[in-house]
Amino acid sequence: MRFYNTLTRRLEEFREIEKGNVGLYTCGPTVYDYPHIGNYRSYVFEDLVKRVFLHSGYRVRHVMNITDIDDKTIRKANELGMPLAEVTQKYIDAFHADLRALNVLPADVYPRATEHIPEMLKLIAVLLEKGFAYVRDGSVYFSIERFKEYGRLANLDRASLKAGASAAVDADEYEKEAVQDFVLWKGRKPGEPSWPAPFGEGRPGWHIECSAMSMKYLGPHFDIHMGGVDNIFPHHENEIAQSEAANGQAFVNYWLHCQHLVIDNKKMSKSLGNFYTLGDLLGRGCDPMAVRYLLLSTHYRKLLNFTLEGLEMAGQALARVKNFVFSLKNVEAEGEADPELAAVIRASLAAFSASLADDFNVSGALGVMFDLIHEVNARLNALTRADAAAVLAWVERLNAVLGVLGEADAGPLEAEIEARIALRQQARLEKNFARADEIRAELKKQGIVLIDTPGGVKWKKE
RNA sequence: GGCGGCGUAGCCAAGUGGUAAGGCAGCGCUCUGCAAAAGCGCUAUUCAUCGGUUCAAAUCCGGUCGCCGCCUCCA
Structure with a gap:
């Protein structure tokens, strides 16, 4: 199996750290609102990656964090006049409901930032002790100057970072040695939740949670870390810096990033009103499996243009598969299984797997699937029940990876x-x-x- | 200013040196009371554009045009 590693900017053959096992960490949601369809592109892709590994016989340990303490969750709680934990729980529940609708396999652990403050404090303490971090006015910062590998993932050098052409560089309210330094611990501010710490009461910065929690559940060095492309910098760059500085060893072997999605060729934005949550789409009567199919059908490193027309087409493509399954279930002829058909099925399965093993080429895999559907349809009248059962087993095998054929809902008796x-x-x-x-x-x-x-x-x- | 990506049929989308997968939509025929489903056949001399390398280029190299992302908290 090979895929593109952001860290090396090359396609690489996958080599697990521990034979037969894959440690997988995926950046989860910040639970201050309902996720939009773009968020789900990442989560569905991550689910595909996990299923491909499972399909290939690996055991996968999957950890997805829940960011339930940051500026946005605090702001939302204040706006609603509700306790933070109540607000975040509401969105956590909604998130899991959406994942179920999209047939996303659950992670093994969903650690929450607020439940891992001790781990983060410990990690910050190590960074301070080793001289990678410093305290200023009750806040703790990571000094990128002291981590020579900084910028490797994002392919940025310190000089260009200094140029700081981004308009988003805020004149931070906190004092730092260098503008590029990032915060590990934010000193307490009035009206914000805070935890006691040796360097002063406060709350964790965003990046430290992923380092602390991934280490706790996957160890200091694990196989794969995923997220949306926007996470490459600064989030994942900072995670690497924190983790490798603290542990003195490599953090993650493979970094995989999912490209963004645009709607009607425009970037999603609230002002344009082209913002879909999964709930919006389901409310329009869209099939969540069609949504999953559409999100999956474009290669993960390419921009996906999401349109309602595209969703319609995805639904039609899916209908073709469902009709095929239906035809197979209605095959009634008795007789022996055709060995030639069995060979065709085996070849198809191999081609399907090979396509996915090549940087998760779903389009190619779908092409393989439809080729076989076409071929079997052409000889439908000659099939025996044994043949049909073999083809149905093939469908099941493919669907274990694609996950686009949901269970039929209850209807009339x-x-x-x-x-x-x-x-x-x-x-x-x-x-x-x-x-x-x-x-x-x-x-x-x-x-x-x-x-x-x-x-x-x-x-x-x- | 620095780093990076994309442009393949009406739409979606693979293919990255050997002569254009697949899906949707469309058309014709078969079947049918009519539908639906299914089957068969058809639907890109051509891959933004110009030039180069090569026996051979959508694929490699160079230029041009167009679109997009990142450069500190957005999946």
Whole structure:
């Protein structure tokens, strides 16, 4: 398996630290609002990576942090006049509900920043002791000057950092030795939650939580760290600095970053109103599996242009797969399994895996999937039940990685549907097509689609 | 100013030196009471553009045009 490592800016063959195991850390949400569809592109991609490893036989230990203490969560709590913990819990619950809807496998641990203050304090203490950090007015800063590797991940050198062309460089309210230094611990300010610390009461900076929590759950040196491209600098750069400075060893072997998503070719922004949460889309009647399919179908290192039209197309593509599964389930011929078909299936599975193993080429993998669907469709009439079962097993195998075929939701009872179909058949025999169509339309309203075949009437859920 | 990315059919999107995958949409035919589904066939002499290297370029090199990201808390 090979993929692009941001750290080296090259495609690299994956080599795990501990045979058969993958330690995976993914930057989770800051829980001050509902995540938008762009956030979910990253989480769905991370889920794909994890599933590809699982598919390849690795055991994966996945940690995703929850940032429940920072400027934004504090501001939100103040705005709503609610306790911080109550506000963050609300968004944490919403986040997990969205992940379930998108069929994202849960992480093994979701550590919260507020529950790991001691670990962070310990890490800061080490950095102070080793001389990488300094205290100013009750705050603690990391001195990038003292970490010679600083800028390696983002491919920035100190000179260009000094140029500081970004408009976002704020005249920080805290005193630092150098503007580029970042805060590890923020001295207490009125109206903000704070924790006692040897260097003065305060709260943690953003970056330190990921270092402290990843170390705690994955050790000082682990395999893969992921996030959105915007995290490369400064967040991940700072994590590397903190962790390697403290531990005196390599932190993470592979850094993977998911490109952003734009909506109608424009950057998402609240002022443009082109902001979708998953809830917005589901409210429009969109299928969360179509959302997942769409988010997945563009290579992760390319900008994805999200449009409602694209979502529609994704839904149609998915319908093709579902129809295929439906056809297979209705195969009734008895007989032996065709060895030639079995070989075709094996080759297809190998090609599918190979495509994903090549820097997570989902488009290529989907192409492989549709090729086989086409091929099997062409010989559908010649299939036996044993053949169909083999193809269905193939679908299941692919879906274990793609995760785009959700379970069918509960609908009207089968017996009831069968009864309605019998009534319609009676009407058809009597050439009462108006009545027959009426029944078909009623069932359609309940999400049941009828298909007349030479072998009788079949039905399926939409 | 520094670093980096992208431009492939009506739309989405692979392919990165050997002669354009796949999906959606569309068209024709088969099947059908009508639908739906499915099948078969068709749909890019061409990969933003100009030039170069090569037996061979969407793929490599150089220029041009257009779009975008990062350079301290945005997935």
